Amino acid sequence: MNQAVYNRGIISLWESAFGDSEEFITAFLQEFATVDNSLFQQNEEGEIQAMAFFPQFTIGNDIDGEYLYALAVDKKSRNKGIARSLVSQRIKDSSSMLMITIPSPYVLQEWYNAQFSFSPMNEINIVTPTGFDLGTGEYSENKAMIRILDLERYLTYYAEHNKEVNMILSVNDGLIKTNCGQYQINGGTVTKSAINSFSPTIDVSNVYRYASIKIESLLIK
Secondary structure: OOHHHHHHHHHHHHHHHHOOOHHHHHHHHHHOOOOOOEEEEEOOOOOEEEEEEOOEEEEOOOEEEEEEEEEEEOHHHOOOOHHHHHHHHHHHHOOOOEEEEOOOOHHHHHHHHHHHOOEEEEEOEEEOOOOOOOOOOOHHHOEEEEEEOOHHHHHHHHHHOOOOOEEEEEEEOOOOHHHOEEEEEEOOEEEEEOOOOOOOOEEHHHHHHHOOOOOOEEEEO
16 A cells, blocks of 8 residues: 555544544644654555554653544444554553543543543643644643553652652553552652552553542653
């Protein structure tokens, strides 16, 4: 499949899923899509049946992440686990601290939580170098969700900025096994050990509830 046909497949799926204009889609692809941050799945005929984009972002100097955007599956290919497979693999492969998304529509929050252990957070601003809007168009509707990818690094950042906190979290992560463990936060430091079989555990999606970092905006690279 040549590049023009491939791009037409992306545009067609995007238009069907989100209703955006071809001008908007083309501008996004030119400005943000790269080989490294774009995932696609094709059917036997080579047609694009699923896509997702993960442009990199930073928060200050210490936090890096991926912004999950435009996850879509062709209507004929839905309910087959394709979207779950695409995002799960990216979560497992990423070396970033966080993944953030704004579910569209908002009612998909429960699905993102159940499938990938995303947690609800506050509204956020999405800042891009050219002012391109990667949110909903309305700040009040930018109801984001967060997925912690590197839990030890996340909790270390949290501890350093909340030195008064003293707590123990026993965490299970069904997608990233290296996140599983018992984390003791005390005086600005984090110590990780194996989970005590007698300790109650929480899913990684619940960590943000106990150890939240204030995030008001993302700077997309």
